[in-house]
Amino acid sequence: MSSDSKQRLRSFVHLANNWISLAGILLVTTAGVAWLFTLPTHLSGGEPHPYLGLLTVLLLPLAFFLGLALIPIGIRWRARRERQAGTYSFSFAAVRWSNRDFRNIVSFLVLSTSANVVIGSHLTYSAVEYMDSVSFCGQACHIMTPEFTAYAVSSHSEVSCVDCHIGSGADSYLAAKLNGTKQLIEVLTGTYPTPVPTPVHNLAQGSLTCGRCHADRDFGVKRWQRFHFESDEANSAKRTQLTLVIGGGDNPTGAHGAHFSGAATLEYRADPDRETIHWMRYVTPDGEETIYARPSWDEQQAQDYELRTMDCVDCHNRAAHSFEVPHRAVDRSVSEGRIDPSLLFVRQ
Numbered sequence: 001m002s003s004d005s006k007q008r009l010r011s012f013v014h015l016a017n018n019w020i021s022l023a024g025i026l027l028v029t030t031a032g033v034a035w036l037f038t039l040p041t042h043l044s045g046g047e048p049h050p051y052l053g054l055l056t057v058l059l060l061p062l063a064f065f066l067g068l069a070l071i072p073i074g075i076r077w078r079a080r081r082e083r084q085a086g087t088y089s090f091s092f093a094a095v096r097w098s099n100r101d102f103r104n105i106v107s108f109l110v111l112s113t114s115a116n117v118v119i120g121s122h123l124t125y126s127a128v129e130y131m132d133s134v135s136f137c138g139q140a141c142h143i144m145t146p147e148f149t150a151y152a153v154s155s156h157s158e159v160s161c162v163d164c165h166i167g168s169g170a171d172s173y174l175a176a177k178l179n180g181t182k183q184l185i186e187v188l189t190g191t192y193p194t195p196v197p198t199p200v201h202n203l204a205q206g207s208l209t210c211g212r213c214h215a216d217r218d219f220g221v222k223r224w225q226r227f228h229f230e231s232d233e234a235n236s237a238k239r240t241q242l243t244l245v246i247g248g249g250d251n252p253t254g255a256h257g258a259h260f261s262g263a264a265t266l267e268y269r270a271d272p273d274r275e276t277i278h279w280m281r282y283v284t285p286d287g288e289e290t291i292y293a294r295p296s297w298d299e300q301q302a303q304d305y306e307l308r309t310m311d312c313v314d315c316h317n318r319a320a321h322s323f324e325v326p327h328r329a330v331d332r333s334v335s336e337g338r339i340d341p342s343l344l345f346v347r348q
Contacts, residue, residue, distance in 0.1 A: 010092035012075065013101045015082075016108070020074030025108055027067030031060045032115040068112065131180070137161040143192060147321045156320035164209045164320065165200070172204055199274050199317060201306075210312040210319075219246035219256060227335035231348035235334065235341050259310065269305035274314070278305060 082088035093099045130136050138148030138161065151157060156164075166176040179202055186192035222244045230236040247257025259266055268280040278301070280292040313319070324332070330347060333339045339346055 010095055011079075013095060013099065013105045014092045015075045015078045016071065016105050017101050018074045018078040020077055021071045022074070024067040024070030024074060025112070027063045027070065028112050028115060031064035031067065035060050035064075064115075071108075131177075132160070132162045132166075134161055137165075143187070143194070143196065146323070147196065150321045150323055154320045154322060159213070159320065163212075165203060175202065199313075201272075203313060210316070214312075216249055216256075216260060218249035218251040219254070220251070221245050221254075226331070228331050229334050229341070229347040231345070233344050235343075235345070235347040237335075237341070255315070266310040267307055268310060269302060269307055271305070274308075 079088065093101065095102050097103060138144050138151060151161075162176075166172055183192065223241065224244050225239060225241045228238045228240065230238070245254035247254025248260060249257070251257045258264070263285050265283045266280065267283075268277050270277045278294050278297055282290045282292070284290075308314075330339065334341050334347060341347075
């Protein structure tokens with residue numbers, strides 16, 4: 001090693017011993033110890049507490065890598081101060097184990113590098129894993145509380161959020177994470193919309209997500225009924241029954257059969273809230289095309305509206321986040337016996 005290289009190494013060993021660099025070391029070691037304490041919660045296999053998850057995948061990495069950044073900053077700060085004070089010397093102690101500065105810097109390099117490899121590799125994996133968890137999506141973010149409450153009592157409560165909100169493939173995953181970063185910035189800056197807007201325009205195609213569990217099969221004909229109670233003294237009951245022709249699979253009848261059997265497609269252009277459809281095109285399996293449009297429709301308007309292929313969520317748009325209006329919730333509770341119908345005026 002040349003004399004210049006030896007001198008630079010000696011200066012580095014000396015200058016790294018300052019309060020800024022030591023603060024960086026403290027942050028690194030604190031984050032490492034805290035991570036070790038939270039590690040058993042991840043190894044247990046249980047669902048982590050949402051705020052514990054935020055600690056392990058956001059705050060601890062921030063402290064850890066901030067500490068690493070402070071070390072070279074402290075070195076530059078001490079060198080500048082010594083130059084200003086006229087005490088900066090090029091005759092630093094030799095780099096030997098007897099040199100306390102050298103022992104300190106070697107200990108730091110070994111510990112911080114080891115921690116960086118171990119903690120960094122775990123956090124890279126656990127951050128991705130935790131951000132895909134139900135607790136992160138529904139509980140770590142306060143503005144999602146209503147949606148999470150509805151999800152917890154829905155028929156899809158055993159289905160992970162990402163199974164529906166992130167499509168398959170790397171492109172869908174990357175798009176979802178970029179959108180999540182945008183949402184995180186909105187939460188931190190208080191610029192997120194309230195209430196949570198619908199529909200979710202970047203939701204994965206329902207045919208790709210729903211179809212993984214609900215295969216395209218013939219659902220035939222089903223009977224549907226709903227009870228309604230009057231607001232009189234006796235809570236008089238009325239029952240509505242409907243016969244639903246669903247079809248599907250090889251059965252071309254019904255909603256599923258007409259829209260999806262034999263690779264039929266239906267495309268439409270609607271307002272951003274998808275409540276008003278202006279134009280629709282239906283293509284049968286043999287290629288026959290039928291177009292429906294409002295009388296006021298002009299083809300020059302087409303570029304102003306998204307062209308969307310109809311899928312499952314266009315009809316089943318609250319499959320996991322159903323919010324009942326009060327009178328229907330009361331009717332259902334009375335019909336199920338959770339509210340005693342013999343109580344006078346209980347419906348009212």
